[in-house]
Amino acid sequence: MSEFTDVENNTELQFKFCWVTALRAEATPLIDAFNMKIVENKSLFPIYANEEKGHALVISGIGSIKSAAAATFLKNHLKINDHSAWINFGIAGFFKGPIGDIYQANKVVSKESGAAFFPGLRLSKLIPAAILFTVSKPENGYKEKVLYDMEAAGFCEMAPSFSCNELTYVIKIVSDTPSASSSLITKHLVRELIEKQLSKISDILAEIEILVEEEKKRLSIPNEVIEFEKRFKFTETNKYKFREIYRKWKIAFPSKRLDLSEFLNSQPKEIILRLEKEVLLNAEDWNAL
């Protein structure tokens, strides 16, 4: 463990981007670019992170199942939020060159199960899209006009349930083609191909970050609500009612603060009733705009 010593108990870590790569060679340029440090190196899946910059990364190893398992491990280990983006990143074979080109997969097909996935919002203005086949053995025939990898389908099976499909991305850099054999791939080449695309990757992240922030805002629970829920024992039903009426109350009275001291001797139901009453009174002079 490194400086992330409080990871186990910290539920406030705010990672915007969660990377899942198969190989260390694919991870290293990202680890360096985003200044990530090792968080977990005792398990099967090494984790790196930089909370300040909002990046977390797990190295899955090769294969679809490992990719799904590593993503799940990262999600649980760092208690990743529901609004984070998940990116399966790495190298892939393609039916045409040049190597080094970067693509977003707009359809991922597991050649093993036949299952199809359609990850992410399309970032067409930044990056071309291609179909990707996830295969269980290295593909050297490049028979179809698609990208080939060995992980994305497993990743796509799992990652959308961590946030949503629109925050799940599969981004690949072409490493081998019919005229550039996969046998020529070296760690050095992988690093070189990825480093050349770091500027493009930054642009892509800026676009994804807008979506992450929007989801974060939508899903966030205001501190006032958290304070009240800590102070009072809401049943699950009342918790839902409280959050809902608080949402309406806050829209009606954006500059007001829900003051804990006004409710110290109240029951949860009384708090809800009081907010309902205030919202109802306000509705008499309602402006829908």
Added chain:
Amino acid sequence: MIETIFFEEEIYEHPTTERIRRALPRAGWVPIDRYQELFNKRHQNFKLQKKNPALILAKKHDNFVLPVPSGFGMDSHKSFYFSHMYNCLYDCKYCFLQGMYSSANFVLFVNYEDFFTSISEKIDKYNGKTLTFFSGYDCDSLAFDKLSGFADEALNFFSDFPNTELELRTKSIAISSLLQRRALSNCIVAFSLSPAEIAKSLDSKAPSISRRISAIKQLAGAGWKIGLRFDPLIYTSDWKELYSALFADIMNGLDPERIHSISYGPLRFPKKMYKKAASLHTEHKLFAFPMEETNGVVSYGTKIETQMHDFLKSELNNYISENKIFQCTI
């Protein structure tokens, strides 16, 4: 602009697909087996997807034409609805589609001919009776028309059945395909309208009310029958003034004879849809009003609904005869 088109391989050669291929030469085309594998996927985020929806071209296989639910509106004769498309270009905060579908992608069923065959069968079955077919229940009838070309084909079809009505319901001002042809006496072009201030806040990406009113007047001037749809009615403290002004704006210079019908309906959601819509627009005032829930339906409640009903009925009577005014209750 549509950047990505998912298409069922079965309809790749269909003329409608071909038309769209010509219209969007730079879009990325991705083959799929059936539209549901994409459209019905779990964990989709409607709100984020709405930022850049894809077009899905599909073939509809059954349930082309369905009877309208009771309370839909014009109740004088047998009515049906059909949806050649799911979802809409616009992003209206109150739209039930955001609660109904998990995807914001547009599905266009390209086999229009099968819809028309099914409509023909209904006409044959109810031989001699006046039927109305509503388009635009799960989509906007005209908003996508430049690409889909649906209206033109539908009008060609309905021109052979003068006793059968077609209603095209829309917020769109894409009316060129209508203006380029002679008005069809059995077609009603029905516009959904709200006071301009309300539409500006709620009808995201839709044409402004002034542009919709202008389109209404152009169509009426060209001889088309017009429907006016005030649905949903939105409550504000000054709603009477806003709706009065809206009616005055619409009727100013519009021949009342060209109005086929007016319908209005209160803002209502099934409880589940309300919860989903509110969760998508957590900070919008539309979902901050203290709505009432009765029998699983979320609404403004009887008191406000009755006030709005009474006012609209009497206000609209100033412009048009009562037998052309209907209340939609679903």
